[in-house]
Amino acid sequence: MTLLDDAEAAGTLLAYALQPATAGDQPYARLLLRFADDQDFAQLVEAFGRGLGLRPLGRTPDRLVVGPEQQSPFAARQSDYVHGGQRLAGFEQRLLAGFAHLGVAAYCFPTPDSLERTLTIRVTAAAVADELTETAGRLAADAPDDVAVDSEEVREAWRLWKALPRVSHTETGQLAKGRSRLAHVTAALQWLTDQHLLRAGDGVWRTTDAYRIHVARAASDVKLLLVRSAWPERDGSGDDDALAAALERVADLDDGAVGPLPASSTTEQE
């Protein structure tokens, strides 16, 4: 085996990992086996992945689970998942779509333990939407009645979710996109199914192990972000700058303007 052959094999394995539908293919299975057995090859795959902004997160018996770094060209954009790929989503729509996604994860993995168990969860749009509404309802019950909430700046997120009807249909009897809690959750479930992270059945979805692995990584990334942003602002602290940069990158995701690497985009501007 020459270096060129190995590089090609590493690239092929990553290509398979990027196409979940290929799980179970013979050449994929052979490469996975080699990845498991051959340390040098595994290192090559990992380095290759780093270059592409892909982190190997884990291995299921028939898949290599890779997660995209934020700036990776392989990261999903908001235009991909905000109710079925509509590009003209506004702030509220983006937020509600995000809560639908977080709601699905919270429903499937309600405890730290559950993030480590390989069992499959059955999930329906109604169950997720209702549980989210319940949480929002508890927050509403705790909120003081007479606080003015007209100001966009301070309006709590749960009010957005509560303001949404549970279900809303079009004239033809379809779920009206982005108009109801069920529509948002259904869109999230559908998107995760397209990503091969859930399996669809008759109105009931099932979680795969790959979904659990991605959610665990996402939860830990977001937790880190929340912990950092909870720190009191300090003047000129490097961490704050890094956080601001991270937030900016996240904000960029929504219009799909993310280039492969932030560094190279700077040189392009000059």
Add this chain to the structure above:
Amino acid sequence: MARGTLNSDHEAQRRSRRVKALVRLEPLIDMIDAASRGWGSHQPHRAGRYDVRALAEAAIVAVVEQMGIHEAGGASFDDVVDAVAQTALAMYPGDLDDARDVARWVVDWLINAAEGGRARTHRYTDPADGYAWHTLDVTVLYEELSPSGDEVVLRATSEAVNSLIVAFDLDLGDAQVAAEAILDVALASGNLDKAVTSARQASQTSRMYVDQLTGLLDRTRRDVTTVDWSDHVPALIDTARTHLSLRRRAEQTLLTSATEIRDEQRDPTRRRAAAEVVELVDGCLTRHDRLLTRLIDARQVFLEEQRRQRISVISTPAAISIPAELLHPLLAGPATEAEAPLALFTTVSSGPVAPRRHTLASLVDQLLAPRRGGAELDDLDDDTGELVAIPTAVAFDDATWEAARKVVETVEVPTRLSRLLVVARDAGTHDGLVALMVLAERTYGIGAGRRIEIDGAALNDPCWGGDDLLVHPTNAETDGPPQREGAA
């Protein structure tokens, strides 16, 4: 600060275990309660027919038996429902549909299907922690996707089987000591009915032991970091290994005495019972042997997996409660501050997206494919109506082609394109098509094989621009050199 002595600490641990064992029984207690209420009001006939306790036991045993047969597998939902329905039929023969309904209800309850198969979270106070409140995730049966992802198998948690099938406060080994002590006494006193029961229990215990270790090694193979191999597992393996070798010796003794009884008893009932004991203990021994082999291999498995996975798994994310640590604070805070964390969560949890490639072939597929989201697909009317032939779109009709061709073919001496355009317009023919024909003949050789020449003259025409091409007649080659000077 610590009020208790070392002894009472140990005692507190034992009491803590007992309380947790009680917590693990809660799903069953709730189930019995639900059956007595639900069946009482909605299905009053069922209360007199079925004992839900025995049905739950049958379901768990059906699952555990399959787990013992297929090491990494489990039972299918339908198989377990069948087994439970058979038990229900034994309680009340004659109503198969109802028996199946009840069986499905029981299995669904044990999975907690109403909540998607998630664990039930129960609160309890821990004697080992000053009776502070804790929560415990309780799962009895759970579903797992097979590696291929096409099949769903049912499995029982070790905790569930230990507390439900084995005992409250005893760990696996102790339960076996007890079971075998009872068997020993029973054999000595000739009370073989009891002995058979104890042997069955011992058999199930060893089966669970195999499963526990298999699960551990499976988890190690999947992700070595999720298993505590630094302290916990080596200690467990050591204990289990010592313990098992002792058990093997004990069971060897039991086997000998049971075999003696079988061979010497005159009473045929007792002889049969002894034979059954021999068979069961034999099975236990086989299972122990398998377990011993696995224990001996375990360390090797760990070392290999650690080597394999050192590279492939970067890190295990810290334990996080998504509802409490992420969802709740984000919902409670200002909406404007939730956007970035939500975007981060969704992007990372969505997994990688292969950038869309627009090759011609994939573009056609994409244009023909239903849109992502799928809702639009339903908007399409299934009734396609009558098929109507759509005429092929043409830019020029046959008559226009014919007229243009005539204009080009009238060339008898080398002629400028500008001249042909004038002729075409005068004749009421499409001048653009004439230009196109000349160009096509020049560029692609389509046409009658005329020579079309570019000599640098510019086209001077109100509608068209470019080179004023020189069009030679079809027989130009035989006519000698073109009359370039004359045209210029």
